[in-house]
Amino acid sequence: MENGNYVLQIQNLSKTFPGVKALDDVSITIKPGTVHALMGENGAGKSTLMKCLFGIYQPDEGQVILDGKEVKFANSRQALKAGISMIHQELLPIPYRNVMENLWLGRFPQFSVGPFKFVDYKKTLNDTEALFRDLNMDIPPKVWVRELSVSKVQSLEIAKAVSYKSKVIIMDEPTSSLTEHEVAHLFGIIRRLKSEGVAIIYISHKIEEILNIADEVSIMRDGKHVGTYNAKELTTDQIIKYMVGRDLTHRFPDKANVPGDVVFSVKGLSSAKPSSFKNVSFDLRRGEILGIGGLVGAQRTELVESIFGLRPVAEGEILIGGKKAVIKSPPEAKARRLALVTEERRVTGVIPMRSVKDNMLLANLKKYVGPLGLINEIQGEKDVQDNIKTLRVKTPGSKTFIRDLSGGNQQKVLFARWLLTQPDILILDEPTRGIDVGTKYEIYSIIIDLAKQGKSIIMISSEMPELLGISDRIMVMCAGKVTGFLDGQKTSQEEIMRLAAKFD
Numbered sequence: 001m002e003n004g005n006y007v008l009q010i011q012n013l014s015k016t017f018p019g020v021k022a023l024d025d026v027s028i029t030i031k032p033g034t035v036h037a038l039m040g041e042n043g044a045g046k047s048t049l050m051k052c053l054f055g056i057y058q059p060d061e062g063q064v065i066l067d068g069k070e071v072k073f074a075n076s077r078q079a080l081k082a083g084i085s086m087i088h089q090e091l092l093p094i095p096y097r098n099v100m101e102n103l104w105l106g107r108f109p110q111f112s113v114g115p116f117k118f119v120d121y122k123k124t125l126n127d128t129e130a131l132f133r134d135l136n137m138d139i140p141p142k143v144w145v146r147e148l149s150v151s152k153v154q155s156l157e158i159a160k161a162v163s164y165k166s167k168v169i170i171m172d173e174p175t176s177s178l179t180e181h182e183v184a185h186l187f188g189i190i191r192r193l194k195s196e197g198v199a200i201i202y203i204s205h206k207i208e209e210i211l212n213i214a215d216e217v218s219i220m221r222d223g224k225h226v227g228t229y230n231a232k233e234l235t236t237d238q239i240i241k242y243m244v245g246r247d248l249t250h251r252f253p254d255k256a257n258v259p260g261d262v263v264f265s266v267k268g269l270s271s272a273k274p275s276s277f278k279n280v281s282f283d284l285r286r287g288e289i290l291g292i293g294g295l296v297g298a299q300r301t302e303l304v305e306s307i308f309g310l311r312p313v314a315e316g317e318i319l320i321g322g323k324k325a326v327i328k329s330p331p332e333a334k335a336r337r338l339a340l341v342t343e344e345r346r347v348t349g350v351i352p353m354r355s356v357k358d359n360m361l362l363a364n365l366k367k368y369v370g371p372l373g374l375i376n377e378i379q380g381e382k383d384v385q386d387n388i389k390t391l392r393v394k395t396p397g398s399k400t401f402i403r404d405l406s407g408g409n410q411q412k413v414l415f416a417r418w419l420l421t422q423p424d425i426l427i428l429d430e431p432t433r434g435i436d437v438g439t440k441y442e443i444y445s446i447i448i449d450l451a452k453q454g455k456s457i458i459m460i461s462s463e464m465p466e467l468l469g470i471s472d473r474i475m476v477m478c479a480g481k482v483t484g485f486l487d488g489q490k491t492s493q494e495e496i497m498r499l500a501a502k503f504d
């Protein structure tokens, strides 16, 4: 094929960070009007490659050719100008600005009066409304971004990327927080962009999604390009094999836990927020894995955050070991041996400018303080190293800043943080979001193992196979209400979906 047939040619790109060769001689070509998926395990180099295309990083070696001409971007503004836009894996909106300000920041429509320039707010509002109408999105333009749900923020980022009318749109895990319905909507937008000749580079760990939307799939492993394949000729097993470098025949470990007596109950719990969950009751047994299914907006996160003392409740009670427990703050929850691993690591979990070690030990510092107030560095380091190993955290060392880890690896550090507190009841909110298939298996094994040791697990998940794969029971919620309980080993995706969409 001639050069002219590619919109983007990535040639021999290499990029080294201290201690890691993130990209090693990567060459990939992208055709206009196609969806080109990029897959690979956590830390394989996908986001780094995209940041090199988008001008956030400069490659050490190699060229990027856009429309037949070599380009070198010093920053992302230049990339946007040349026709490349990007939806970032880590959502970075400005919380205390409204939706339209986030959308048009740095490029507001202006009008002049004599020598003076003013922002044209009327046009800004009109443009915003026109954009949302065109994309069929329901986001209020004047609301503060911090008021939006994660899925709306993600939709906003999608709208923003589309608004630049670029030739190439990079989407780095765009669907990680979207509902199934919103994913279908995004795919509609992608198909339309494709028909207009736009090339989409699409990063996701969700294989089903890739096989549905992609034309070509490039796979990376350890910073290297493994190969590019026609999506129609690929199977799930092949993708996994190319990514992991070996066969992975089981996606879920065998269940080995046996639920015992009830150790934790929630009775008639209602949120203090009228629009949130209402009258939720459930029991949790020792050694049980209770899945919570539902669509985004089912109020599952609000529910577990309220149980954990992060949000006020209006009514209802929590019983631990048969006794009433009042939990008004996370430290109180921790004292009762509860732990919560949250969904949105940027907002509630990671401290970017601290080391992997600090981030991992954070919830558990007391354990490492000796009788004289001295910190037991050796035990701390040992625990950190053990967790780096079992969770296969890809990092040059325990002292590396966590913000320098790939997204999925940051998630693993948070998971380790709560494991180290040795909770009796571990609440997980989308624990494998953004985590690659190989490591998912490790995380499932750890969850099942904990349950086998008698710990109880509550797991919110939007991934049906995951709910079905490891839950003993599944509680399904819809619009803040519990719509049913299912036997995890006997039910089906259809049954969960039916309850998840049971609006009244």
Ligand SMILES: Nc1ncnc2c1ncn2[C@@H]1O[C@H](COP(=O)(O)OP(=O)(O)OP(=O)(O)O)[C@@H](O)[C@H]1O
Binding pocket: 017, 018, 020, 021, 022, 040, 041, 042, 043, 044, 045, 046, 047, 048, 049, 089, 394, 395, 403, 404, 405, 406, 407, 408, 409, 434
């Ligand atoms: N700014 C940085 N400084 C140091 N190391 C970095 C930096 N950015 C990325 N890395 C390292 O480069 C490697 C590739 O990371 P990258 O974020 O590209 O992975 P990824 O394929 O996007 O993974 P994920 O699926 O988890 O998002 C990782 O080992 C990561 O720790």
Ligand SMILES: [Mg+2]
Binding pocket: 046, 047, 048, 089, 172, 406, 407, 408
């Ligand atoms: Mg990434």
